[in-house]
Amino acid sequence: MKRNKDGNTEQQILEAAETLFLEKGFALTSTTEIAKVVGCNQALVHYYFRTKDQLFDSIFERKVYLFMSAFLEIDSEKLSFEERLKRKVEAHYDILSANPKLPFLFVNELTTNPERIKTVREKIGNTSQSVFFRLKAELEEEIQKGNIRPMNPIDLLLTIIALNATLFIVSPMIKVIVNISDEDLQQVIAHRKQENVKIILNSLKP
Amino acid sequence: MKRNKDGNTEQQILEAAETLFLEKGFALTSTTEIAKVVGCNQALVHYYFRTKDQLFDSIFERKVYLFMSAFLEIDSEKLSFEERLKRKVEAHYDILSANPKLPFLFVNELTTNPERIKTVREKIGNTSQSVFFRLKAELEEEIQKGNIRPMNPIDLLLTIIALNATLFIVSPMIKVIVNISDEDLQQVIAHRKQENVKIILNSLKP
DNA sequence: GTTATATTTAATAGCGCTATTAATTTTCGA
DNA sequence: TCGAAAATTAATAGCGCTATTAAATATAAC
Numbered sequence: 473m474k475r476n477k478d479g480n481t482e483q484q485i486l487e488a489a490e491t492l493f494l495e496k497g498f499a500l501t502s503t504t505e506i507a508k509v510v511g512c513n514q515a516l517v518h519y520y521f522r523t524k525d526q527l528f529d530s531i532f533e534r535k536v537y538l539f540m541s542a543f544l545e546i547d548s549e550k551l552s553f554e555e556r557l558k559r560k561v562e563a564h565y566d567i568l569s570a571n572p573k574l575p576f577l578f579v580n581e582l583t584t585n586p587e588r589i590k591t592v593r594e595k596i597g598n599t600s601q602s603v604f605f606r607l608k609a610e611l612e613e614e615i616q617k618g619n620i621r622p623m624n625p626i627d628l629l630l631t632i633i634a635l636n637a638t639l640f641i642v643s644p645m646i647k648v649i650v651n652i653s654d655e656d657l658q659q660v661i662a663h664r665k666q667e668n669v670k671i672i673l674n675s676l677k678p
Numbered sequence: 679m680k681r682n683k684d685g686n687t688e689q690q691i692l693e694a695a696e697t698l699f700l701e702k703g704f705a706l707t708s709t710t711e712i713a714k715v716v717g718c719n720q721a722l723v724h725y726y727f728r729t730k731d732q733l734f735d736s737i738f739e740r741k742v743y744l745f746m747s748a749f750l751e752i753d754s755e756k757l758s759f760e761e762r763l764k765r766k767v768e769a770h771y772d773i774l775s776a777n778p779k780l781p782f783l784f785v786n787e788l789t790t791n792p793e794r795i796k797t798v799r800e801k802i803g804n805t806s807q808s809v810f811f812r813l814k815a816e817l818e819e820e821i822q823k824g825n826i827r828p829m830n831p832i833d834l835l836l837t838i839i840a841l842n843a844t845l846f847i848v849s850p851m852i853k854v855i856v857n858i859s860d861e862d863l864q865q866v867i868a869h870r871k872q873e874n875v876k877i878i879l880n881s882l883k884p
Numbered sequence: 885g886t887t888a889t890a891t892t893t894a895a896t897a898g899c900g901c902t903a904t905t906a907a908t909t910t911t912c913g914a
Numbered sequence: 915t916c917g918a919a920a921a922t923t924a925a926t927a928g929c930g931c932t933a934t935t936a937a938a939t940a941t942a943a944c
Contacts, residue, residue, distance in 0.1 A: 481891080496790055499705050502931060513893050518933060576789050582850040583782050584702055589850060593857070601857055626858065626866055627873055633851075634844035635837070641847065642839060644788040644795060651799070651807055652832065660832055667833055671881045687921080708901060719923050724903060726921095 482520045484510045489517075490531050494573035497580040498528050532581065532588070533595055539574055540596070542567055543603045553614045554676070558669050565636050565665045575637035604629070620676040631675055635668040688726045690716045695723075696737050700779035703786040704734050738787065738794070739801055745780055746802070748773055749809050759820045760882070764875050771842050771871045781843035810835070826882040837881055841874040 488509040492501040503524050507514040521527035542564035547556050568574060581588055608625040615622050643657055652660075694715040698707040709730050713720040727733035748770035753762050774780060787794055814831040821828050849863060858866075 500790055503933090504931065514932090515894085515934080516892065519891075522933090524932070576785065578851055579782065579847055580786060580789075583786075583847075584706055586850060589853065597857065624866070626852070626862075627870070630845060630848075630852070630866070630870070631841070631873075631877060633848060634840045637848070638840035638844045639836060641785055641789075642836075642843070644792060645784055645839075646832070646836070647795065651803065656832075660830070660836070664833070664836070667837075671837060671877060674880050674883075675877045677880075709903090710901065720902090721904080721924085722922065728903090730902070 481510070481512060481516065485512070485517055485520060485527075486531065489527055493528060493531060494571075494577050497577065497584075498524075499584065503527075528581075529588075529591060532577075533592070535571075535574060535577060536592055536596055537599075538567060538571065539578065540600060540603065543607070544599070553610055553619065554673055557676075558673065561632055561636065561669050561672055562665060564632065565668060568636055568640050569661065569665075572640040572643075575641045579641060618678065621678040623676070628672075628676075631672055632668075635671060639664055687716065687718060687722065691718070691723055691726060691733075692737065695733055699734060699737060700777075700783055703783065703790075704730075705790065709733075735794075735797060738783075739798070741777075741780060741783060742798055742802055743805075744773060744777065745784065746806060746809065749813070750805070759816055759825065760879055764879065767838055767842065767875050767878055768871060770838065771874060774842055774846050775867065775871075778846040778849075781847045785847060824884065827884040829882070834878075834882075837878055838874075841877060845870055 485506060489501070489506050492506060492509065495501075503517040504514050506527075507517050510516075517524075517527065521530070542560055545560075545563075547559065551559075582592075604625065607629070611620070611623070611625050611628065614620045639661060643661075646652060647654075647657065691712060695707070695712050698712060698715065701707075709723040710720050712733075713723050716722075723730075723733065727736070748766055751766075751769075753765065757765075788798075810831065813835070817826070817829070817831050817834065820826045845867060849867075852858060852866075853860075853863065
């Protein structure tokens, strides 16, 4: 029986690669290991994806979209700026809770391999820019109205990303610096969403 | 002339290693490359430090201390809790500004090699715990007095680390998501210190 | 059933890395 | 100045990795 019983081998490779890349990053993951997880020959990984880089890129692009997706949706309901922002922050946090390794993947790859930034920008640059300019416009309108203090949209984005992503990025560090148990850490994660929302909304006040 | 003109070779290796480890992390830095930077034979790196791991550890430990150092000093002056906290946050931010690659190093190594957590904890565990418990005690006293809202000291630490470290961790990401120039990024970094202080002090209010 | 095509495997070239060893050169005190 | 100790080098064993190639096997169309 040569053919893989579990159906689509290409898909299995993709899934194993995703798990391993998220776990250890690009450099520490080998096509040999991916093949071992799937239970196939190592050459198959290259048969389907040619190079390790191509395999990684196809995964990475979708992950970047996932990370941004919380900010992409345009809310139809007529809600206040703060309420809309609150929902986006919560949605973003939820996505990260479900994919806690995501922030590390970005940091790791975009820091160690700045070349990839160009690739990413080509593919998602327009989307991310439109997200940014929409936020910028909304923010300026609110500032104009005097509802929130004057601030740079980059600062707001930074605060959101910092608070939301960092918990997942630094949880290994936290465990070292504070001698905290895994259960306590889970508790922190659980209640941290509202904490973040609170801090972010507080930071807007005039 | 066999002897290195620039004096202490061991020190030069240490410095080159530090630069490279900070730049690319443990895995992507080779002893071969370190030797090339120093201009010596690759075996010398192993002559002085035996293994790449030992070389890394000796650097890593000092970096962890550096990261924490802002919170170590006990301020003699009689200042309010908020003022003391403000100064610590600023000192911490200053250290990171001077060592912007530090946060990435921690995240990278403690995430990809959790084994190292044990080593770090053995060496700095007591120090970090005493820092934590001092903060905890001070915080509880202030909460008792009603000066700040009830909160977990872990939350406060998380907020500080998140806001301070993240800017330096994610600056490559920011450049992608927002199409920001290097000059603009420098501006953001420059004014971000007070922004962080503001957000942190705001987050304490009852 | 035969055959073209898709999938899978074994084998391997070629690279860079870590760590060790033995030999060589330099240093420096007696 | 001699010789032990320290510093440095060349050489290399041995490993795992990426990517390719050619051969083997399975699939499906006819």
